[in-house]
Amino acid sequence: MMKKYTKITAICTLIGICVFSFFACTDEYIDEADLYAIDSETFFNSEKDYYNALVGAYDPLQSTSINVLMGEIASNNTLCGGESATDVPGYQQVDDMIHTPVNAQLKNLWNWMFGGVNRAAYIIEFKDKTDFEGKDIILGEAYFLRAYYNFELVKWFGAIPIKPSGRFSVNDEKSIPRSPVNEVYKLIEEDLKIAIASLSYSAPQVGRATKGSAQALLGKVYLYQDKFEQSAAVLEDLIQNGPFQLESDYKKIFEFSGENGVGSVFEVQYTDVQGAGFGCIQCSEGNVAVGFQGVRGYEGPDFTSGFSFNVPVQEVVDAFEDGDNRKDVAILDIVAWAAATGAEYTTGYEHTGYFNRKYLPRTRSANAAGDLNLTNPNNYRAIRYADVLLMASEAFARKDGPDFGKSQTYLNLVRRRAFGDTNHDITDSGQNLVQAIWKERRVELVGEGHHFFDLVRTGRGTNIPGFVPNKHEVFPIPFEEIQFSQGNWSQNPGY
Numbered sequence: 001m002m003k004k005y006t007k008i009t010a011i012c013t014l015i016g017i018c019v020f021s022f023f024a025c026t027d028e029y030i031d032e033a034d035l036y037a038i039d040s041e042t043f044f045n046s047e048k049d050y051y052n053a054l055v056g057a058y059d060p061l062q063s064t065s066i067n068v069l070m071g072e073i074a075s076n077n078t079l080c081g082g083e084s085a086t087d088v089p090g091y092q093q094v095d096d097m098i099h100t101p102v103n104a105q106l107k108n109l110w111n112w113m114f115g116g117v118n119r120a121a122y123i124i125e126f127k128d129k130t131d132f133e134g135k136d137i138i139l140g141e142a143y144f145l146r147a148y149y150n151f152e153l154v155k156w157f158g159a160i161p162i163k164p165s166g167r168f169s170v171n172d173e174k175s176i177p178r179s180p181v182n183e184v185y186k187l188i189e190e191d192l193k194i195a196i197a198s199l200s201y202s203a204p205q206v207g208r209a210t211k212g213s214a215q216a217l218l219g220k221v222y223l224y225q226d227k228f229e230q231s232a233a234v235l236e237d238l239i240q241n242g243p244f245q246l247e248s249d250y251k252k253i254f255e256f257s258g259e260n261g262v263g264s265v266f267e268v269q270y271t272d273v274q275g276a277g278f279g280c281i282q283c284s285e286g287n288v289a290v291g292f293q294g295v296r297g298y299e300g301p302d303f304t305s306g307f308s309f310n311v312p313v314q315e316v317v318d319a320f321e322d323g324d325n326r327k328d329v330a331i332l333d334i335v336a337w338a339a340a341t342g343a344e345y346t347t348g349y350e351h352t353g354y355f356n357r358k359y360l361p362r363t364r365s366a367n368a369a370g371d372l373n374l375t376n377p378n379n380y381r382a383i384r385y386a387d388v389l390l391m392a393s394e395a396f397a398r399k400d401g402p403d404f405g406k407s408q409t410y411l412n413l414v415r416r417r418a419f420g421d422t423n424h425d426i427t428d429s430g431q432n433l434v435q436a437i438w439k440e441r442r443v444e445l446v447g448e449g450h451h452f453f454d455l456v457r458t459g460r461g462t463n464i465p466g467f468v469p470n471k472h473e474v475f476p477i478p479f480e481e482i483q484f485s486q487g488n489w490s491q492n493p494g495y
Contacts, residue, residue: 043126044126044129044130045129045130046130046132047130047132047133047134047135049130050123050130050132050135050138051138053119053122053123054123054138054141054142056119057116057119057120057122057123057141057142057145058141058145058207058208059119060112060113060115060116060119060149060282061116061145061148061268061269062268062269062270062282062284062285062287063108063112063113063115063116063282064112064113064152064268064380064382065287065288065289065290065380066105066108066109066112066288066289067109067113067152067156067449068289068359068380068448068449069091069289069292069293069309069310069449070090070091070094070105070106070109071449071450071451071452071453072310072356072447072448072449072451072452073091073094073095073309073310074094074095074097074452074464075451075452075455075464076313076315076316076451076455076463076464076465077312077313077316077442077446077447077451078095078310078311078312078313078316078356078447079095079310079311079313079350079352080092080094080095080096080309080310080349080350081308081309081310081311081348081349081350081351081352082307082308082309082348082349082350083296083307083308083348083349084348084349085349087307087309087349088105088309089103089104090103090104090105090106091105091309094106094475096466097464097465097466097467097468097472098466099475099476100476100479100495101476101477101478101479101482101491101495102478102479103476103478106156106475106476106478107478107480108282109152109156110153110156110157110477110478110481112282113149113152113153113156114149114153114168116145116146116148116149117146117149117150117153117168118167118168119145120142120143120145120146120149121146121163121166121167121168122166122167123138123139123142124139124142124143124146124166125165125166125167127139127142134204136198137198137199137200137204139194139198140194140195140197140198140199140209140214141195141199141208141209143191143192143194143195143198144191144192144195144199144209144213144214144217145209146191147187147188147191147192147195147214147217147221148217150162150184150187150188150191151188151217151220151221153184154181154184154185154188155224155453156474156475157474157475157476157477157492158181158473158474158492159178159179159180159181159184160178160179160184161173161176161177161178161179161489162176162179162183162184162187163176164187164190173481173484173485173488173489174484174485174486174488175488176488177488177489178477178489178490182225185221185224185225188221189218189221189222192214192215192217192218192221193218195209195211195213195214196211196214196215196218199211199213199214201242201243202243206260206269207260207267207268207269209266210266211242212238212242212243212244212265213265213266213383215234215235215237215238215242216235216238216265216266216383216387216388216391217266217383218234219231219234219235219238219388219391219392219395220383220391222234222395223391223394223395223457224453224457226398226457228394228395228396228398228399228400229395229399229400231391231392231395231399232392232395232396232399232403235388235391235392235395236392236406238388239388239389239392239410243262244262244263244264244265244385244388245262245263245385246262246263246385246386246389246413246414246417247261247262247263247385248417250325250326250329250417250418251325251329253329253381253384254329254357254358254359254378254381255362256362256364256377256378259379260379262385263384263385263386264381264383264384264385265383265384265385265387265388266382266383267379267380267381267382267383268287268379268380268382269379270285270286270287270376270377270378270379270380271285271286271377272285272286272364272372272375272376272377273285274286274375276288276371276374276375277371277374278371278374281374284374284375285375286374286375286376286377287359287376287377287378287379287380288374288376289310289359289380290306290359290360290361290376290378291306291307291361291371291372291373291374291375291376292306292307292309292310292373293306293307293308293309293310293355293356293359293360293361294306294307294308294355294360294361294373295308295332295334295345295355295360296308296345296346296347296348297344297345297346298343298344298345299343299344299345300337300338300341300342300343300344300345301341301343301363302362302363303332303360303361303362303363304361304362304363304364304372305345305361305373306360306361306373307348307373308347308348308349308351308355310356310447311348311350311351311352311354311355311356312331312352312354312355312356312446312447313352313354314352314354316331316442316443316446317331317333317354319439319442319443319446320443321419321424323419323424324418324419324443325418325419325420326418326443326444327443328357329357329358330356330357330358330443330446330447331354331355331356331357331446332354332355332356332357332360333353333354334353334354334355335353356446356447357447358446358447358448359378359380359447361373361376361378362376362378364376364377381448384445386414386417386444386445387441387444387445387450389410389411389413389414390410390411390414390437390440390441390444390445392406392407392410393406393407393408393409393410393411393437394407394434394437394438394441396410397429397433397434397437398434402429404429404430404433407433407437408425408426408427408428408429408433411426411433411436411437411440412425412426414440414444415440418443418444438454438458438460441454442454452464456473461473468494470493470494471492471493471494471495472494474492475492476491476492476495477489477491477492477495
């Protein structure tokens with residue numbers, strides 16, 4: 001927590017995740033010298049034990065860099081890019097909507113998110129073993145984290161196995177079914193309500209979840225289910241009573257100086273103090289997605305080079321209106337930048353001339369550990385206050401008995417920051433207002449991994465080239481998991 005989630009060596013054995021592929025966190029998480037047997041009889045006997053387990057439950061959040069990168073690539077905002085058409089085939093397939101159950105990147109996402117579920121569930125399973133002051137906060141965060149990981153899984157894969165009472169264990173994949181999506185969401189909602197009741201708006205350490213984090217995620221969970229009345233209610237409470245506000249300077253948000261700012265509702269913390277290699281990118285304390293999105297062969301001011309993945313297309317660049325100050329913050333036009341600064345670069349596969357400036361690798365010390373491309377310390381702004389306002393705006397516009405005035409108010413707060421005036425306020429109502437909100441979400445949140453899921457949940461998936469309705473709304477369950485279940489789980493339709 002704070003700025004760094006400390007790796008807990010042997011935490012994988014401690015929490016029992018590495019028992020089979022379904023929950024694999026891979027044994028790269030384990031220091032062989034520190035392997036030892038530990039169970040509930042010798043653990044959760046002190047506040048320190050609960051805290052260390054909580055650190056372990058936060059740790060897989062850093063692996064969500066793959067969710068963000070691949071989520072953006074899956075949308076119509078970007079092309080995959082990279083060095084060639086065979087550079088990280090899993091990403092290339094998702095970009096072209098030709099992915100299958102045999103996809104290493106989807107398998108990683110499945111494994112790492114279920115690893116997070118199980119780590120949080122371990123704390124919840126032994127929530128009553130030892131009492132100490134402040135335990136409610138740790139438990140509240142555990143419930144939030146389990147909800148966060150399960151939400152990622154249900155977004156990507158639809159129906160998934162859930163186990164409300166504790167951890168998954170060996171052979172559960174053969175007996176526990178994939179729960180329907182509505183049951184998964186019900187568990188997520190229950191977990192977040194507990195988190196909201198347990199947490200306050202201030203956290204013991206920077207980077208830990210708060211009541212506001214849980215409210216925002218619950219509002220999003222409701223929105224994804226078209227529960228607009230409930231979404232509007234919880235988000236309105238957060239807006240009226242929470243401590244968050246829009247950062248006045250949009251340019252600052254994605255710089256190091258803007259980390260954990262007034263508009264950050266929940267932020268995944270990264271550092272460059274522990275390196276990694278391509279054999280274990282999830283071992284990095286850095287934001288792996290940042291190096292992947294860097295300008296190939298770059299030499300110049302402000303940024304460092306990278307692998308030129310996730311390149312924005314002209315369509316999303318053109319989605320910004322004239323006078324929108326967010327455009328140059330979100331999109332780096334490398335041709336114009338090179339002409340203005342003298343920067344040099346090379347081009348990669350599917351080069352568009354544009355890069356995701358929000359998460360480009362910034363110039364920093366060369367003393368970082370490991371491969372510099374895999375250890376960028378850029379935090380991921382997982383939930384921003386602008387997103388909260390736009391979700392609330394949509395919920396108020398789409399609920400029964402809509403409140404178009406309130407919807408316009410929240411939408412226009414975001415637009416006034418973008419344009420620096422009130423001349424661009426939206427006064428529409430009805431479906432025209434909803435369309436304006438969806439357009440605003442795209443340009444406000446471009447490059448942050450949300451647009452694919454916005455398109456899917458609102459029935460606009462066919463805007464994505466190659467998208468097949470009734471198939472591509474979710475991704476395939478990894479082939480190995482279907483095999484391990486021995487007939488207990490069926491594959492998603494179309495795969």
